[in-house]
Amino acid sequence: MPDVQSTTPDVRINLTRVGVKNVKKLVEVSRPDKRPVIFISTFDVFVDLPGSLKGANLSRNFEVIDEVLQQAIDGDVKEIEDLCSIVARKLLDRHEYADRTEVLMQSQFMVKRETPVSHTSCHEVVTVHARAVARRTFREPIVRKSIGAEVTGMTACPCAQNIMKERAMYVLQDLGVEDETVEKFLEKVPMATHNQRGRGFLCIEIDDDQHLKLEKIIRILKESMSASIYELLKRGDESYVVLSAHNNPRFVEDCVRECAKKVLAEFSYLPGDSLITIKQTNEESIHQHDAYAERKATMAELFVELNGEHQ
Template identity: 45%
Template structure:
Protein backbone atom coordinates (compact mmCIF):
# COMPACT_ATOMS: atom_id res chain seq x y z
CA UNK A 1 0.00 0.00 0.00
CA UNK A 2 1.50 3.32 -1.11
CA UNK A 3 2.10 5.99 1.45
CA UNK A 4 0.24 9.28 0.93
CA UNK A 5 2.64 12.22 0.89
CA UNK A 6 1.65 15.21 3.03
CA UNK A 7 0.52 18.40 1.26
CA UNK A 8 2.80 20.77 3.15
CA UNK A 9 1.84 23.74 0.93
CA UNK A 10 -1.78 23.51 2.10
CA UNK A 11 -0.86 23.87 5.77
CA UNK A 12 -1.04 27.12 7.72
CA UNK A 13 2.05 29.38 7.63
CA UNK A 14 3.89 30.51 10.73
CA UNK A 15 3.09 34.13 9.81
CA UNK A 16 -0.46 34.59 8.51
CA UNK A 17 0.19 37.24 5.83
CA UNK A 18 -1.33 36.99 2.36
CA UNK A 19 0.83 37.41 -0.76
CA UNK A 20 -0.17 39.24 -3.93
CA UNK A 21 2.05 37.20 -6.27
CA UNK A 22 3.45 33.70 -5.94
CA UNK A 23 4.61 31.72 -8.94
CA UNK A 24 7.37 30.93 -11.39
CA UNK A 25 9.48 33.02 -13.79
CA UNK A 26 11.82 32.21 -16.64
CA UNK A 27 9.61 29.52 -18.21
CA UNK A 28 10.66 29.18 -21.86
CA UNK A 29 8.32 27.76 -24.48
CA UNK A 30 7.92 27.72 -28.25
CA UNK A 31 4.71 29.45 -29.27
CA UNK A 32 3.36 29.21 -32.82
CA UNK A 33 1.09 32.04 -34.00
CA UNK A 34 -1.04 31.38 -37.08
CA UNK A 35 -1.27 33.88 -39.95
CA UNK A 36 -3.84 33.79 -42.72
CA UNK A 37 -2.27 32.74 -45.99
CA UNK A 38 1.24 32.77 -44.54
CA UNK A 39 3.52 30.48 -42.61
CA UNK A 40 3.00 30.66 -38.85
CA UNK A 41 5.28 32.77 -36.68
CA UNK A 42 7.31 30.68 -34.24
CA UNK A 43 8.38 32.54 -31.10
CA UNK A 44 10.75 31.53 -28.33
CA UNK A 45 8.82 33.03 -25.45
CA UNK A 46 9.61 33.49 -21.78
CA UNK A 47 6.71 33.32 -19.33
CA UNK A 48 6.01 34.47 -15.80
CA UNK A 49 3.07 32.86 -13.98
CA UNK A 50 1.59 34.11 -10.71
CA UNK A 51 -1.39 33.60 -8.42
CA UNK A 52 -2.27 35.38 -5.22
CA UNK A 53 -1.99 33.45 -1.96
CA UNK A 54 -4.34 33.82 1.03
CA UNK A 55 -2.93 34.35 4.52
CA UNK A 56 -4.08 30.92 5.71
CA UNK A 57 -2.12 28.91 3.11
CA UNK A 58 1.62 28.20 3.41
CA UNK A 59 2.40 27.92 -0.32
CA UNK A 60 1.11 27.73 -3.87
CA UNK A 61 1.11 24.49 -5.85
CA UNK A 62 4.04 25.13 -8.19
CA UNK A 63 3.73 21.79 -9.98
CA UNK A 64 0.10 22.56 -10.78
CA UNK A 65 1.09 25.95 -12.20
CA UNK A 66 3.66 24.31 -14.45
CA UNK A 67 1.17 21.66 -15.53
CA UNK A 68 -1.31 24.32 -16.66
CA UNK A 69 1.34 26.29 -18.52
CA UNK A 70 2.56 23.17 -20.28
CA UNK A 71 -0.97 22.18 -21.28
CA UNK A 72 -2.04 25.53 -22.75
CA UNK A 73 1.26 26.29 -24.49
CA UNK A 74 1.48 22.84 -25.99
CA UNK A 75 -2.06 23.34 -27.29
CA UNK A 76 -1.07 26.70 -28.75
CA UNK A 77 1.94 25.18 -30.48
CA UNK A 78 -0.13 22.40 -32.03
CA UNK A 79 -3.19 24.36 -33.07
CA UNK A 80 -1.46 27.47 -34.51
CA UNK A 81 -4.63 29.38 -33.70
CA UNK A 82 -3.97 31.76 -30.84
CA UNK A 83 -3.16 35.42 -30.66
CA UNK A 84 -0.23 35.94 -28.30
CA UNK A 85 -2.36 37.58 -25.64
CA UNK A 86 -4.94 34.79 -25.91
CA UNK A 87 -2.28 32.28 -24.90
CA UNK A 88 -1.74 34.29 -21.73
CA UNK A 89 -5.49 34.74 -21.19
CA UNK A 90 -6.36 31.07 -21.44
CA UNK A 91 -3.47 30.09 -19.18
CA UNK A 92 -4.56 32.65 -16.57
CA UNK A 93 -8.15 31.40 -16.67
CA UNK A 94 -7.05 27.78 -16.22
CA UNK A 95 -4.85 28.79 -13.31
CA UNK A 96 -7.83 30.46 -11.67
CA UNK A 97 -9.99 27.36 -12.20
CA UNK A 98 -7.43 24.91 -10.83
CA UNK A 99 -6.52 26.88 -7.68
CA UNK A 100 -9.59 27.02 -5.46
CA UNK A 101 -7.80 29.27 -2.98
CA UNK A 102 -6.80 32.06 -5.40
CA UNK A 103 -8.77 35.09 -6.59
CA UNK A 104 -6.31 36.40 -9.17
CA UNK A 105 -4.06 34.74 -11.73
CA UNK A 106 -1.51 36.51 -13.95
CA UNK A 107 0.48 35.28 -16.94
CA UNK A 108 3.11 37.45 -18.62
CA UNK A 109 5.07 36.71 -21.76
CA UNK A 110 7.95 38.31 -23.64
CA UNK A 111 9.46 37.19 -26.93
CA UNK A 112 11.68 38.47 -29.71
CA UNK A 113 10.02 38.84 -33.10
CA UNK A 114 12.04 39.37 -36.31
CA UNK A 115 10.34 41.49 -38.99
CA UNK A 116 11.52 41.88 -42.56
CA UNK A 117 11.79 45.30 -44.16
CA UNK A 118 13.74 47.22 -46.82
CA UNK A 119 16.32 49.92 -46.23
CA UNK A 120 15.06 53.45 -47.00
CA UNK A 121 17.51 54.44 -49.79
CA UNK A 122 19.50 51.42 -50.98
CA UNK A 123 16.32 49.28 -50.95
CA UNK A 124 18.10 46.24 -49.51
CA UNK A 125 16.19 43.56 -47.64
CA UNK A 126 16.99 43.45 -43.95
CA UNK A 127 15.41 42.50 -40.62
CA UNK A 128 14.79 44.23 -37.33
CA UNK A 129 13.97 42.94 -33.88
CA UNK A 130 10.80 43.72 -31.93
CA UNK A 131 10.24 42.70 -28.32
CA UNK A 132 6.68 41.44 -27.95
CA UNK A 133 4.97 42.02 -24.61
CA UNK A 134 1.79 40.14 -23.69
CA UNK A 135 -0.02 39.42 -20.45
CA UNK A 136 -3.39 38.53 -18.97
CA UNK A 137 -5.02 38.83 -15.56
CA UNK A 138 -7.96 36.58 -14.70
CA UNK A 139 -10.33 37.25 -11.77
CA UNK A 140 -13.92 36.32 -10.97
CA UNK A 141 -14.99 39.52 -12.77
CA UNK A 142 -13.39 38.45 -16.05
CA UNK A 143 -10.09 38.41 -17.92
CA UNK A 144 -8.15 41.42 -19.14
CA UNK A 145 -5.52 40.86 -21.81
CA UNK A 146 -2.59 43.07 -22.79
CA UNK A 147 -0.59 43.20 -26.01
CA UNK A 148 2.26 45.48 -26.92
CA UNK A 149 5.77 45.93 -28.21
CA UNK A 150 9.11 47.52 -27.42
CA UNK A 151 11.10 48.96 -30.34
CA UNK A 152 14.33 50.89 -30.81
CA UNK A 153 14.83 54.07 -32.82
CA UNK A 154 16.71 57.37 -32.89
CA UNK A 155 15.97 60.77 -31.40
CA UNK A 156 17.66 64.17 -31.59
CA UNK A 157 17.53 66.75 -28.80
CA UNK A 158 15.71 69.96 -29.88
CA UNK A 159 17.47 72.01 -27.19
CA UNK A 160 20.93 71.03 -28.39
CA UNK A 161 19.85 71.59 -31.98
CA UNK A 162 18.48 75.04 -31.10
CA UNK A 163 21.91 76.13 -29.87
CA UNK A 164 23.46 74.87 -33.12
CA UNK A 165 20.91 76.84 -35.14
CA UNK A 166 21.78 80.01 -33.22
CA UNK A 167 25.51 79.40 -33.79
CA UNK A 168 24.99 78.78 -37.53
CA UNK A 169 22.82 81.87 -37.90
CA UNK A 170 25.41 84.07 -36.19
CA UNK A 171 28.21 82.65 -38.36
CA UNK A 172 26.24 83.32 -41.55
CA UNK A 173 25.39 86.86 -40.42
CA UNK A 174 29.10 87.47 -39.78
CA UNK A 175 29.73 86.40 -43.39
CA UNK A 176 27.20 89.05 -44.52
CA UNK A 177 24.67 86.53 -45.78
CA UNK A 178 21.24 88.13 -46.02
CA UNK A 179 18.49 87.05 -43.62
CA UNK A 180 16.24 85.55 -46.28
CA UNK A 181 19.05 83.28 -47.51
CA UNK A 182 19.97 82.37 -43.93
CA UNK A 183 16.41 81.31 -43.13
CA UNK A 184 16.10 79.36 -46.39
CA UNK A 185 19.36 77.54 -45.66
CA UNK A 186 18.39 76.66 -42.09
CA UNK A 187 14.99 75.41 -43.27
CA UNK A 188 16.64 73.18 -45.85
CA UNK A 189 19.61 71.88 -43.83
CA UNK A 190 18.81 70.66 -40.28
CA UNK A 191 21.51 71.66 -37.83
CA UNK A 192 23.31 69.22 -35.52
CA UNK A 193 21.99 68.18 -32.15
CA UNK A 194 23.09 65.41 -29.86
CA UNK A 195 21.46 62.13 -30.87
CA UNK A 196 20.15 59.34 -28.67
CA UNK A 197 19.08 55.75 -29.07
CA UNK A 198 15.41 55.74 -28.19
CA UNK A 199 13.36 52.92 -26.68
CA UNK A 200 9.60 53.13 -27.28
CA UNK A 201 7.06 50.85 -25.61
CA UNK A 202 3.30 50.71 -26.23
CA UNK A 203 0.84 48.26 -24.69
CA UNK A 204 -2.96 48.04 -24.82
CA UNK A 205 -4.92 46.25 -22.11
CA UNK A 206 -8.63 45.50 -22.33
CA UNK A 207 -11.29 42.90 -21.61
CA UNK A 208 -12.18 40.51 -24.43
CA UNK A 209 -10.73 40.80 -27.95
CA UNK A 210 -9.68 44.43 -28.52
CA UNK A 211 -8.88 43.84 -32.21
CA UNK A 212 -5.41 45.35 -31.91
CA UNK A 213 -2.87 44.36 -34.55
CA UNK A 214 0.61 43.99 -33.09
CA UNK A 215 2.13 45.27 -36.34
CA UNK A 216 0.16 48.52 -35.99
CA UNK A 217 1.55 48.99 -32.47
CA UNK A 218 5.07 48.47 -33.82
CA UNK A 219 4.56 51.04 -36.59
CA UNK A 220 3.18 53.66 -34.17
CA UNK A 221 6.09 53.14 -31.78
CA UNK A 222 8.73 53.37 -34.52
CA UNK A 223 7.17 56.51 -36.02
CA UNK A 224 6.97 58.24 -32.64
CA UNK A 225 10.72 58.90 -32.54
CA UNK A 226 12.82 61.24 -34.70
CA UNK A 227 13.79 58.49 -37.14
CA UNK A 228 13.70 54.76 -37.66
CA UNK A 229 16.96 52.83 -37.56
CA UNK A 230 17.97 49.82 -39.64
CA UNK A 231 20.26 46.85 -39.04
CA UNK A 232 21.67 47.11 -42.56
CA UNK A 233 22.70 50.60 -43.66
CA UNK A 234 24.66 51.62 -46.76
CA UNK A 235 25.93 55.19 -46.85
CA UNK A 236 22.77 56.56 -48.51
CA UNK A 237 20.72 54.88 -45.75
CA UNK A 238 22.94 56.41 -43.05
CA UNK A 239 22.46 59.82 -44.65
CA UNK A 240 18.70 59.24 -44.77
CA UNK A 241 18.51 58.36 -41.07
CA UNK A 242 20.74 61.24 -39.99
CA UNK A 243 18.87 63.80 -42.08
CA UNK A 244 15.39 62.69 -41.07
CA UNK A 245 16.29 62.44 -37.39
CA UNK A 246 17.64 66.00 -37.34
CA UNK A 247 14.70 67.25 -39.39
CA UNK A 248 12.32 65.98 -36.68
CA UNK A 249 14.09 66.61 -33.38
CA UNK A 250 12.00 65.45 -30.40
CA UNK A 251 12.20 65.58 -26.64
CA UNK A 252 11.40 62.35 -24.79
CA UNK A 253 8.02 63.93 -23.91
CA UNK A 254 7.30 64.61 -27.61
CA UNK A 255 7.77 60.91 -28.38
CA UNK A 256 5.12 59.85 -25.85
CA UNK A 257 2.70 62.46 -27.22
CA UNK A 258 3.36 61.22 -30.76
CA UNK A 259 2.48 57.71 -29.55
CA UNK A 260 -0.75 59.08 -28.08
CA UNK A 261 -1.73 60.61 -31.41
CA UNK A 262 -0.95 57.38 -33.23
CA UNK A 263 -2.90 55.21 -30.78
CA UNK A 264 -6.02 57.40 -30.98
CA UNK A 265 -5.81 57.53 -34.79
CA UNK A 266 -5.24 53.79 -35.31
CA UNK A 267 -7.26 52.32 -32.43
CA UNK A 268 -10.21 54.68 -32.11
CA UNK A 269 -12.48 51.62 -31.85
CA UNK A 270 -11.08 50.67 -28.45
CA UNK A 271 -13.50 50.90 -25.50
CA UNK A 272 -13.11 53.80 -23.09
CA UNK A 273 -11.86 51.53 -20.28
CA UNK A 274 -9.00 50.06 -22.34
CA UNK A 275 -5.72 51.00 -20.67
CA UNK A 276 -2.91 52.32 -22.86
CA UNK A 277 0.69 52.42 -21.60
CA UNK A 278 3.19 54.55 -23.54
CA UNK A 279 6.84 54.73 -22.45
CA UNK A 280 9.85 56.43 -24.00
CA UNK A 281 13.40 56.09 -22.66
CA UNK A 282 16.39 57.66 -24.38
CA UNK A 283 20.02 56.65 -23.90
CA UNK A 284 21.70 60.05 -23.65
CA UNK A 285 24.92 60.50 -25.64
CA UNK A 286 26.34 63.56 -23.83
CA UNK A 287 25.09 62.84 -20.30
CA UNK A 288 25.63 59.98 -17.90
CA UNK A 289 21.91 59.87 -17.13
CA UNK A 290 19.05 58.87 -19.44
CA UNK A 291 15.76 60.60 -20.23
CA UNK A 292 12.40 58.96 -19.50
CA UNK A 293 8.70 59.81 -19.98
CA UNK A 294 5.55 57.74 -19.81
CA UNK A 295 1.77 57.84 -19.64
CA UNK A 296 -0.67 55.19 -18.43
CA UNK A 297 -4.21 56.23 -19.27
CA UNK A 298 -7.65 54.89 -20.14
CA UNK A 299 -8.55 55.20 -23.80
CA UNK A 300 -11.56 57.42 -23.13
CA UNK A 301 -9.40 60.01 -21.39
CA UNK A 302 -6.66 59.80 -24.02
CA UNK A 303 -9.20 60.22 -26.82
CA UNK A 304 -10.61 63.35 -25.16
CA UNK A 305 -7.16 64.85 -24.68
CA UNK A 306 -5.93 64.20 -28.21
CA UNK A 307 -9.20 65.20 -29.90
CA UNK A 308 -9.46 68.28 -27.69
CA UNK A 309 -5.96 69.36 -28.67
CA UNK A 310 -6.78 68.85 -32.36
CA UNK A 311 -9.85 71.07 -32.02
CA UNK A 312 -7.94 74.03 -30.66
Protein backbone atom coordinates in the same frame (compact mmCIF):
# COMPACT_ATOMS: atom_id res chain seq x y z
CA MET B 1 1.87 9.97 -0.41
CA PRO B 2 0.45 12.82 1.71
CA ASP B 3 -0.46 16.07 -0.08
CA VAL B 4 1.64 18.47 1.97
CA GLN B 5 0.45 21.54 0.01
CA SER B 6 -3.13 20.91 1.20
CA THR B 7 -2.24 20.93 4.88
CA THR B 8 -2.82 23.93 7.14
CA PRO B 9 0.19 26.26 7.51
CA ASP B 10 1.59 27.25 10.88
CA VAL B 11 0.98 30.92 10.02
CA ARG B 12 -2.43 31.34 8.39
CA ILE B 13 -1.97 34.37 6.18
CA ASN B 14 -3.33 34.84 2.65
CA LEU B 15 -0.67 35.29 -0.04
CA THR B 16 -1.22 37.66 -2.94
CA ARG B 17 0.94 35.85 -5.50
CA VAL B 18 2.42 32.36 -5.43
CA GLY B 19 3.85 30.72 -8.50
CA VAL B 20 6.83 30.26 -10.79
CA LYS B 21 9.09 32.76 -12.54
CA ASN B 22 11.51 32.63 -15.46
CA VAL B 23 9.88 29.68 -17.22
CA LYS B 24 11.59 29.55 -20.64
CA LYS B 25 9.49 28.42 -23.59
CA LEU B 26 9.56 28.62 -27.38
CA VAL B 27 6.17 29.97 -28.43
CA GLU B 28 4.84 29.36 -31.93
CA VAL B 29 1.70 31.26 -33.01
CA SER B 30 0.21 30.22 -36.33
CA ARG B 31 -0.95 32.68 -38.99
CA PRO B 32 -3.23 32.01 -41.97
CA ASP B 33 -1.30 31.67 -45.25
CA LYS B 34 1.95 32.68 -43.54
CA ARG B 35 4.73 31.04 -41.62
CA PRO B 36 4.17 30.81 -37.84
CA VAL B 37 5.50 33.61 -35.65
CA ILE B 38 8.17 32.39 -33.24
CA PHE B 39 8.67 34.03 -29.85
CA ILE B 40 11.53 33.16 -27.48
CA SER B 41 9.60 33.69 -24.27
CA THR B 42 9.87 33.86 -20.49
CA PHE B 43 6.75 33.30 -18.36
CA ASP B 44 5.90 34.35 -14.82
CA VAL B 45 2.76 32.60 -13.57
CA PHE B 46 0.98 33.32 -10.28
CA VAL B 47 -2.14 32.46 -8.30
CA ASP B 48 -3.35 33.82 -4.99
CA LEU B 49 -3.32 31.42 -2.03
CA PRO B 50 -5.71 31.36 0.94
CA GLY B 51 -4.33 31.17 4.45
CA SER B 52 -5.87 27.72 4.93
CA LEU B 53 -3.42 26.07 2.48
CA LYS B 54 0.29 25.53 3.08
CA GLY B 55 1.24 25.69 -0.60
CA ALA B 56 0.06 25.84 -4.22
CA ASN B 57 0.42 22.92 -6.60
CA LEU B 58 2.98 24.55 -8.86
CA SER B 59 3.27 21.61 -11.28
CA ARG B 60 -0.20 22.55 -12.55
CA ASN B 61 1.24 25.83 -13.83
CA PHE B 62 3.70 24.01 -16.09
CA GLU B 63 0.99 21.64 -17.31
CA VAL B 64 -1.29 24.53 -18.28
CA ILE B 65 1.47 26.43 -20.12
CA ASP B 66 2.46 23.37 -22.16
CA GLU B 67 -1.18 22.58 -22.93
CA VAL B 68 -1.90 26.09 -24.23
CA LEU B 69 1.36 26.22 -26.21
CA GLN B 70 0.27 23.07 -28.00
CA GLN B 71 -3.04 24.78 -28.79
CA ALA B 72 -1.08 27.64 -30.33
CA ILE B 73 0.95 25.24 -32.48
CA ASP B 74 -2.28 23.59 -33.62
CA GLY B 75 -3.62 26.97 -34.73
CA ASP B 76 -6.21 27.47 -32.00
CA VAL B 77 -4.49 30.59 -30.59
CA LYS B 78 -4.04 33.51 -33.00
CA GLU B 79 -2.57 36.29 -30.84
CA ILE B 80 0.13 36.30 -28.18
CA GLU B 81 -2.01 38.13 -25.61
CA ASP B 82 -4.77 35.54 -26.13
CA LEU B 83 -2.27 32.88 -25.17
CA CYS B 84 -1.79 34.60 -21.80
CA SER B 85 -5.53 34.98 -21.21
CA ILE B 86 -6.17 31.31 -21.98
CA VAL B 87 -3.45 30.30 -19.52
CA ALA B 88 -4.94 32.61 -16.88
CA ARG B 89 -8.41 31.07 -17.34
CA LYS B 90 -7.13 27.51 -17.19
CA LEU B 91 -5.16 28.27 -14.02
CA LEU B 92 -8.43 29.15 -12.30
CA ASP B 93 -9.80 25.75 -13.36
CA ARG B 94 -6.73 23.89 -12.06
CA HIS B 95 -6.34 25.90 -8.84
CA GLU B 96 -9.86 25.68 -7.44
CA TYR B 97 -8.82 27.56 -4.27
CA ALA B 98 -7.56 30.62 -6.21
CA ASP B 99 -9.64 33.74 -6.86
CA ARG B 100 -7.04 35.47 -9.03
CA THR B 101 -4.45 34.30 -11.54
CA GLU B 102 -1.82 36.31 -13.37
CA VAL B 103 0.36 35.47 -16.37
CA LEU B 104 3.24 37.63 -17.58
CA MET B 105 5.12 36.90 -20.78
CA GLN B 106 8.20 38.63 -22.13
CA SER B 107 9.41 37.59 -25.55
CA GLN B 108 12.08 38.27 -28.12
CA PHE B 109 10.48 38.74 -31.53
CA MET B 110 12.53 38.95 -34.73
CA VAL B 111 11.16 41.48 -37.23
CA LYS B 112 12.30 41.46 -40.85
CA ARG B 113 12.94 44.95 -42.20
CA GLU B 114 14.12 46.73 -45.33
CA THR B 115 16.33 49.82 -45.41
CA PRO B 116 14.72 52.96 -46.88
CA VAL B 117 17.00 53.65 -49.91
CA SER B 118 18.96 50.54 -50.94
CA HIS B 119 16.14 48.22 -49.76
CA THR B 120 18.67 45.98 -48.06
CA SER B 121 17.10 43.21 -46.02
CA CYS B 122 17.93 43.15 -42.30
CA HIS B 123 16.42 42.03 -39.01
CA GLU B 124 15.56 43.69 -35.73
CA VAL B 125 14.84 42.19 -32.32
CA VAL B 126 11.74 43.61 -30.62
CA THR B 127 10.88 42.91 -26.98
CA VAL B 128 7.22 41.95 -26.64
CA HIS B 129 5.30 42.17 -23.36
CA ALA B 130 2.00 40.38 -22.73
CA ARG B 131 -0.03 39.96 -19.56
CA ALA B 132 -3.37 38.59 -18.45
CA VAL B 133 -5.21 38.66 -15.12
CA ALA B 134 -8.25 36.44 -14.47
CA ARG B 135 -10.57 36.98 -11.50
CA ARG B 136 -13.09 34.42 -10.36
CA THR B 137 -16.74 35.50 -10.14
CA PHE B 138 -20.04 33.74 -9.49
CA ARG B 139 -20.38 33.43 -13.28
CA GLU B 140 -17.67 33.56 -15.92
CA PRO B 141 -14.21 34.82 -14.86
CA ILE B 142 -13.36 38.44 -15.61
CA VAL B 143 -10.18 38.62 -17.70
CA ARG B 144 -8.12 41.65 -18.62
CA LYS B 145 -5.17 41.27 -20.96
CA SER B 146 -2.48 43.55 -22.32
CA ILE B 147 -0.07 43.54 -25.22
CA GLY B 148 2.91 45.82 -25.68
CA ALA B 149 6.36 46.22 -27.16
CA GLU B 150 9.64 47.98 -26.63
CA VAL B 151 11.58 49.17 -29.68
CA THR B 152 14.65 51.30 -30.33
CA GLY B 153 14.86 54.37 -32.51
CA MET B 154 16.68 57.68 -32.87
CA THR B 155 15.88 61.17 -31.64
CA ALA B 156 17.45 64.54 -32.45
CA CYS B 157 17.48 67.31 -29.84
CA PRO B 158 15.46 70.42 -30.90
CA CYS B 159 17.18 72.72 -28.39
CA ALA B 160 20.76 72.17 -29.59
CA GLN B 161 19.56 72.33 -33.18
CA ASN B 162 18.13 75.83 -32.64
CA ILE B 163 21.46 76.93 -31.11
CA MET B 164 23.34 75.63 -34.16
CA LYS B 165 20.82 77.22 -36.53
CA GLU B 166 21.30 80.61 -34.92
CA ARG B 167 25.06 80.29 -35.22
CA ALA B 168 24.78 79.28 -38.90
CA MET B 169 22.68 82.36 -39.62
CA TYR B 170 25.33 84.68 -38.15
CA VAL B 171 28.15 82.95 -40.07
CA LEU B 172 26.29 83.10 -43.40
CA GLN B 173 25.40 86.74 -42.86
CA ASP B 174 29.05 87.58 -42.06
CA LEU B 175 30.01 85.91 -45.35
CA GLY B 176 27.69 88.31 -47.18
CA VAL B 177 24.96 85.83 -48.02
CA GLU B 178 21.60 87.51 -48.54
CA ASP B 179 18.92 86.91 -45.90
CA GLU B 180 16.56 85.32 -48.43
CA THR B 181 19.24 82.83 -49.47
CA VAL B 182 20.05 82.06 -45.84
CA GLU B 183 16.40 81.25 -45.15
CA LYS B 184 16.15 78.98 -48.21
CA PHE B 185 19.35 77.18 -47.25
CA LEU B 186 18.24 76.54 -43.69
CA GLU B 187 14.89 75.23 -44.94
CA LYS B 188 16.62 72.59 -47.06
CA VAL B 189 19.58 71.69 -44.83
CA PRO B 190 18.70 70.95 -41.18
CA MET B 191 21.33 72.01 -38.66
CA ALA B 192 23.47 69.65 -36.61
CA THR B 193 22.36 68.60 -33.15
CA HIS B 194 23.16 65.88 -30.67
CA ASN B 195 21.30 62.58 -30.95
CA GLN B 196 19.97 59.94 -28.62
CA ARG B 197 19.14 56.28 -29.02
CA GLY B 198 15.56 56.12 -27.87
CA ARG B 199 13.77 53.18 -26.29
CA GLY B 200 10.02 53.47 -26.63
CA PHE B 201 7.53 51.31 -24.72
CA LEU B 202 3.81 51.06 -25.43
CA CYS B 203 1.41 48.67 -23.69
CA ILE B 204 -2.40 48.57 -24.01
CA GLU B 205 -4.66 46.79 -21.52
CA ILE B 206 -8.04 45.68 -22.88
CA ASP B 207 -10.95 43.36 -22.18
CA ASP B 208 -10.57 39.73 -23.20
CA ASP B 209 -12.89 40.07 -26.21
CA GLN B 210 -10.86 42.93 -27.74
CA HIS B 211 -8.01 42.39 -30.18
CA LEU B 212 -4.95 44.42 -31.18
CA LYS B 213 -2.30 43.94 -33.83
CA LEU B 214 1.22 43.80 -32.42
CA GLU B 215 2.58 45.13 -35.72
CA LYS B 216 0.58 48.35 -35.27
CA ILE B 217 1.99 48.89 -31.78
CA ILE B 218 5.53 48.47 -33.11
CA ARG B 219 4.87 50.88 -36.00
CA ILE B 220 3.39 53.54 -33.69
CA LEU B 221 6.45 53.42 -31.44
CA LYS B 222 8.85 53.79 -34.36
CA GLU B 223 6.92 56.68 -35.88
CA SER B 224 6.82 58.51 -32.54
CA MET B 225 10.59 59.09 -32.53
CA SER B 226 12.66 61.25 -34.87
CA ALA B 227 13.67 58.36 -37.14
CA SER B 228 13.94 54.60 -37.35
CA ILE B 229 17.30 52.87 -37.04
CA TYR B 230 18.56 49.76 -38.83
CA GLU B 231 21.13 47.07 -38.20
CA LEU B 232 22.68 47.47 -41.67
CA LEU B 233 22.89 50.72 -43.67
CA LYS B 234 24.36 51.50 -47.07
CA ARG B 235 25.61 55.06 -47.65
CA GLY B 236 22.34 56.22 -49.16
CA ASP B 237 20.40 54.71 -46.27
CA GLU B 238 22.67 56.39 -43.73
CA SER B 239 22.15 59.79 -45.35
CA TYR B 240 18.39 59.25 -45.38
CA VAL B 241 18.19 58.24 -41.71
CA VAL B 242 20.35 61.14 -40.47
CA LEU B 243 18.47 63.68 -42.60
CA SER B 244 15.09 62.30 -41.51
CA ALA B 245 16.02 62.54 -37.83
CA HIS B 246 17.30 66.11 -38.10
CA ASN B 247 14.22 67.16 -40.06
CA ASN B 248 12.08 65.77 -37.25
CA PRO B 249 13.72 66.77 -33.93
CA ARG B 250 11.89 65.61 -30.80
CA PHE B 251 12.34 65.82 -27.06
CA VAL B 252 11.66 62.74 -24.95
CA GLU B 253 8.35 64.38 -23.97
CA ASP B 254 7.44 64.84 -27.64
CA CYS B 255 7.85 61.11 -28.27
CA VAL B 256 5.38 60.17 -25.52
CA ARG B 257 2.82 62.74 -26.62
CA GLU B 258 3.10 61.77 -30.27
CA CYS B 259 2.70 58.12 -29.32
CA ALA B 260 -0.49 58.91 -27.36
CA LYS B 261 -1.90 60.83 -30.32
CA LYS B 262 -1.21 57.95 -32.70
CA VAL B 263 -2.77 55.41 -30.30
CA LEU B 264 -6.01 57.42 -30.25
CA ALA B 265 -6.06 57.60 -34.05
CA GLU B 266 -5.14 53.95 -34.66
CA PHE B 267 -7.24 52.29 -31.95
CA SER B 268 -10.23 54.65 -31.79
CA TYR B 269 -12.58 51.64 -31.60
CA LEU B 270 -11.31 50.59 -28.16
CA PRO B 271 -13.51 51.17 -25.07
CA GLY B 272 -12.80 54.21 -22.92
CA ASP B 273 -11.48 52.11 -20.03
CA SER B 274 -8.66 50.62 -22.12
CA LEU B 275 -5.48 51.48 -20.24
CA ILE B 276 -2.55 52.97 -22.16
CA THR B 277 1.02 52.95 -20.78
CA ILE B 278 3.70 54.84 -22.72
CA LYS B 279 7.35 55.17 -21.69
CA GLN B 280 10.28 56.73 -23.48
CA THR B 281 13.93 56.59 -22.43
CA ASN B 282 16.52 58.52 -24.44
CA GLU B 283 20.17 57.64 -23.90
CA GLU B 284 21.94 60.99 -24.12
CA SER B 285 25.07 61.40 -26.22
CA ILE B 286 26.46 64.60 -24.63
CA HIS B 287 25.29 63.93 -21.07
CA GLN B 288 25.98 61.08 -18.69
CA HIS B 289 22.31 60.67 -17.80
CA ASP B 290 19.23 59.45 -19.68
CA ALA B 291 16.11 61.48 -20.38
CA TYR B 292 12.77 59.88 -19.48
CA ALA B 293 9.05 60.56 -19.90
CA GLU B 294 5.96 58.49 -19.17
CA ARG B 295 2.17 58.63 -19.41
CA LYS B 296 -0.41 56.18 -18.10
CA ALA B 297 -4.06 56.93 -18.84
CA THR B 298 -7.28 55.47 -20.18
CA MET B 299 -8.39 56.04 -23.75
CA ALA B 300 -11.19 58.24 -22.42
CA GLU B 301 -8.78 60.45 -20.47
CA LEU B 302 -6.48 60.91 -23.47
CA PHE B 303 -9.44 61.67 -25.72
CA VAL B 304 -10.67 64.44 -23.43
CA GLU B 305 -7.20 66.01 -23.17
CA LEU B 306 -6.46 65.95 -26.88
CA ASN B 307 -9.89 67.24 -27.88
CA GLY B 308 -9.66 70.02 -25.33
CA GLU B 309 -6.37 71.02 -26.91
CA HIS B 310 -8.14 72.00 -30.15
CA GLN B 311 -11.11 73.83 -28.63
